[in-house]
Amino acid sequence: MLNKFLDEVCSHIRCKMAHNDIRAELTAHIEEMQSAGKPIDEAIAAMGDCAEIGAKLDKQHKPLIEWPLIGLTAVIVIIGGIMAFTNDYVMNHSGSDFMRFLLFAVLGITAAAxxxxxxxxxxxxxxxxxxGAVWVIFIGSLIMGTRGNVSYVFLNWIFIAIPLLVAFAGFMDKLRGKGMNGLIISTLLALVSLIPAVLTARRAVIFLLVPFFIMLLAAVYKRHFGVNIKSQKAFLYSGLALTGLLVILSVIRNPYRFARMTDFITNVPEGNAWLISALRDAISSANWIGGADIVYSYAPSVAVPNLMADFALANVIITFGWLAGIVLVAAIIALIVRMFMITRKVKHDFGYYISLAACVMLSMQFVISVLMNLGMFPFMGVSLPFVSHGGTGYAANMVLVGLILSVWRRNNIIGKVPRENKNIQPLVEYADGKNNI
Amino acid sequence: MKINRELMKGSTSILILALLAEEEMYGYKIIQTLKARSENIFELKEGTLYPMLHALENEKAIESYWENVDNKMRKYYRITVGGRKLFESKKEEWQVYTGAINSIIQGGAYCHA
Structure with a gap:
């Protein structure tokens, strides 16, 4: 009889994932009435009309679609498309940028969906x-292939970074309420997870280190590991200070790296700096609206190599003028703000950490790429997400957006995991046990 | 006296927030407390309460957790920091509103402002 009532209510709730939690909650309510002396049929009758309660609950458990985030991503993708089209068909540069754009856009949107x-x-x-799979791939490629193959796998660092960060979110979820120990174990896990990147793709290190750190920081401020957050904060910030010190030391000890980092300040056309100065020349000749004069004297790909991949924003500014560049940057800023806004509202811990990691990874690429394009950041091969379709990173970034949308989609659906660890029985077992009434 | 349902509609969430601001409760207890405190005037229906609780949870005004008390699983709700702010602003809104209504329906003689 109880089951019939619950089935009836749930038949009005389209989201199946919410069913278990709602069934358990309504069952608990009816049991309270029974222990207050009401017979079961009266208790069920007191709950009211199945269709009414079901329809009202359905309204609260609809999958959410984050249209603003989808829209902003689409704007950036389309700007990339127009850029590629112009490069191929208006400027008549020999290349197949637009075909590449179509291919990657279709692949990427499919992945995101x-x-x-x-x-x-x-x-x-x-x-x-x-x-484990990340480590198997890493060790496997160490054994099987040459170093070249390994770096091929890790060249697309983001493909390794995504599963690593998802796994890390899973470990953090498991370590909830474990206090200082939980934080220390998480930190050690994060450091160990850096090993493949340190050994093969140095560039990937920062793209893992920063998300790891921000996830840990957010966890401490959320009191994820437990109540005593003072010592946890001290632990994290001293770790940050130590890392900073190590970075400074390594930069000072390695003149080449130091020179590479300061190239963009000195603006001397030597070493890597010629790239930066060519970029600055090209950008400084850009107009407000319309193509830069320099473009007509020689192809921008000669002036600035990797124009479509690493210098996508510069390319937009050179080809369409500053206004288009500002529109693109505004869309990027709006996207970053929106991503973090919705992530803040994620209720489920595991989802929150995944979403946060994805936000940090995307934002880092955006910020570094934009600054690099404007000659305000040392050159490193970071492409502009959703605009540069230079490689597989395009699809990987789409996967990140897909994950954020996935977390948001289920934000109102998933019942919260029992928080207090003491005296908690598994929910499923409980529901099964009570099904026999 | 029976209170018109339409009249109660807009104020249910403020009642729930008021109770949860005092202590963490599960659904059944909210209904019982409301009934006892209002001397049987507010009889909140389950069909109203649970969707409302879930809506407040979606707004992050309250959060829920399961707990085992005396071998019974109960889904408790507690108010969040944001929920307290929401409650304070709703309370103020309510006081302004009822104050204005009172000053009109009771006539000028009863106006103590």
């Missing part, structure tokens, strides 16, 4: 498998 509809909570059960 797949991950948006994919129930990310399933990944939590595979935390160890995901983490």
């Amino acid at each position: 797949f991950f948006m509809f994919f129930n990310y909570t399933k990944l939590r059960d595979f935390t160890w498998i995901i983490y």
Whole structure:
């Protein structure tokens, strides 16, 4: 009888993932009435009309679609498309940028859509498998191939970074409420996870280190590991200071690296700096609206190599003028703000950490790429997400957006995991046990 | 006296927030407390309460957790920091509103401002 009532209510709630939690909650309510002396049929009747309660609950558990985020991503993708089209067909540069754009856009949007509809909570059960797989791939490629092959795998660092960060979110979720120990274990895990990147793709290190650190910091401020957050904060900030010190030391000890980092300040056309100065020349000749004069004297790809990949923003400014560049940067800023805004509202811990990691990874690429394009950051091969379709990184960034959308989509759907660890029985077992009434 | 349902509609969430601001509660207890405190005037229906609780949770005004008390699983709700702010602003809004209503329906003689 109780089941019939619950089935009836749930039949009005389209989101199946919310069913278990709602069934358990309504069952608990009816049991309270029974223990207050009401017979079961009266208790169920007191709950009111199944269709009414079901319809009202359905309204609260609708999958959410983050249209602003989708829209902003689309704007940036389209700007990239127009750019590629202009390069190929208006400026008549020999190349197939537009075909590449179409290919990667279709692939990327498919990937984003797949991950948006994919129930990310399933990944939590595979935390160890995901983490293990990254190491198997890493060690396997160390044994099987030459160093060249290894760096090929890790060249697209983002493909390794995504599963690593997802696994890390899973470990953090498991370490909830474990206090200082939880934080120390998480930190050690983060450091160990850096090993493949340190050994093969140095560039990837910073793209892992920063998300790891921000995830840990957010966890401490959320009191994820436990109540005593003072010592946890001290631990994290002293770790940050130590890392900073190490970076400064390594930069000072290595003159080449130091020179590379200061190139963009000195603006002397030597070493890497010629790239920066060519970029500055090209940008400084850009108009407000319309193509830069320099473009007509020689192809921009000669002036600035990797124009489509690494210097996408510069390319937009040179080809369409500053206004287009400002529109693109505004869309990027809006996208970053929006991503963090919705991530802040994520209720589920595992989802929150995944979403946060994705936000940090995307924002880092955006910020570094924009600053690099404007000659305000040392040159490193970071492309502008959703605009540069130079490689597989395009699809990987789409996966990141897909994950953020997936987390948001299920924000109102997933019942919260029991917080207090003491005296908690598994929910499923409980629901099964009570099904026999 | 029976209170018109339409009249209660807009104020249900403020009642729930008021109770949760005092202590963490589960659904059944919210209904019972409301009934006892208002001397049987507010009889909140389950069909109203749970969707409202879930809506408040979606707004992050409250959060829920399961707890086992005396071998019974209960889904407790507690108010969040944002929820307290929401409650304060709703309370103020309510006081301004009822104050204005009172000063009109009771006539000028009763106006104590």
